[in-house]
Amino acid sequence: MTDDGRKEPSTREAALAWESLFRAQVALMRRFQRDDVWGPLTIREYDVLFTLSGCPGGSARLRELAENSLLTQPSLSRLVERLEVDGWVTRGPVEGDGRGVAVTLTPAGTELQREVGRRHARSIRHFVGGALDADELATMKALTDKLRAAQAGIPDA
Amino acid sequence: MTDDGRKEPSTREAALAWESLFRAQVALMRRFQRDDVWGPLTIREYDVLFTLSGCPGGSARLRELAENSLLTQPSLSRLVERLEVDGWVTRGPVEGDGRGVAVTLTPAGTELQREVGRRHARSIRHFVGGALDADELATMKALTDKLRAAQAGIPDA
DNA sequence: TGTTGGTCCATGCGTACGCATGGAACGGAG
């Protein structure tokens, strides 16, 4: 028991829960990858556009994007470069910091993200909504939200 | 409502739950990737050894491994080729099917998987067990188990 | 102001990836 009264989980309990979470994510991701909804984008490129769509002004620093991605910073740098060539984002200076690069959705990028997002959302409803009911989804979301939020407060090793 | 009485989730509910699950998995995976526990393996190579360690005789067909991986079949084929060169697995014929390739852990591969697995498990306890208590982990595991199991029964589109 | 340490992004390079394809083996029909 910890001092806040929660029941400290064993290594085994934590490992089983993580494995289940991981496997579920892999199984779903495989289906989503196969979906014919991504248009000219890869799933990783869509993820960046999606992240941008949730940022104020559809704009974020490269560094912020890298924090929410499994890609390394150099890989993300080149992915954004490709997105710019294809006209979905622009790169510009960050006001007040000459080092930074501001990545901003173009109107075309915004529109593409919305289109793909709509199709993807239908697929999510099919595969996720078809497996769990509304209460179960709410419970799962609350737990995964808490799991992610806690990461900010857990030191590295 | 469906005819079995469960409350049919909206697209929004399903999308929010999936996004939360996805983001939690990405956040944790980033920490695990940074962990200095993988020895000579990449995280994807470890995943294959781990999967094999749970198969009877530490052996599985290439096709079975591909089903539980985000890699494509050609990529997995070459990953296994590298694992064989490094001595962690062997490739052999499948009895009764001349097309198949049986991938089998060597003693060294078994030992390596166990070592890395122990270190990784400690990290899981730290980052996952440090965020949710035992009851919460059990609830999350039950939901993600159900989510993954349901995929087998949901048609493609 | 000059220096030093840290942050942010880009680039060279070797490797692993996905896509398209090919060859070998299975299985059922005629």
Place this chain on the structure above:
DNA sequence: CTCCGTTCCATGCGTACGCATGGACCAACA
């Protein structure tokens, strides 16, 4: 037995990836 469609794995090829590094900029301090 032969054919034909399917399954399973390997390989050629172009591209994206991660690692190591470098240059530009920021912030703090002597």
